[in-house]
Amino acid sequence: MSRYELTVEKDACDGIFACLTRDPRFVEGADGLATIDPDADPIYDCDGDVVDTAERVVATFDDDRIDEARQAAAACPTDAIAVREVNE
Numbered sequence: 001m002s003r004y005e006l007t008v009e010k011d012a013c014d015g016i017f018a019c020l021t022r023d024p025r026f027v028e029g030a031d032g033l034a035t036i037d038p039d040a041d042p043i044y045d046c047d048g049d050v051v052d053t054a055e056r057v058v059a060t061f062d063d064d065r066i067d068e069a070r071q072a073a074a075a076c077p078t079d080a081i082a083v084r085e086v087n088e
């Protein structure tokens with residue numbers, strides 16, 4: 001288990017949605033850009049805090065799925081996604 005923060009910078013996001021196929025917690029938001037919805041995963045019951053503003057989406061999770069988040073970040077062609085481990 002690790003606690004980590006996922007960030008999507010909306011300026012950088014192009015709505016290509018390579019992230020969605022790597023991590024189903026990424027979804028298309030009302031603005032046509034990527035956002036994060038912990039309830040969107042059809043298999044796992046996720047629990048996370050999400051703050052979605054005009055500039056960026058910041059989500060914090062405490063689970064064992066940081067690798068999926070990192071794969072989504074690696075797949076993003078515009079480097080809009082950042083994954084950062086948070087130590088408390």
Ligand code: SF4
Binds near residue numbers: 012016017018019
């Ligand atoms: S892959 Fe990157 S650019 Fe594409 S929707 Fe996801 S965050 Fe946005």
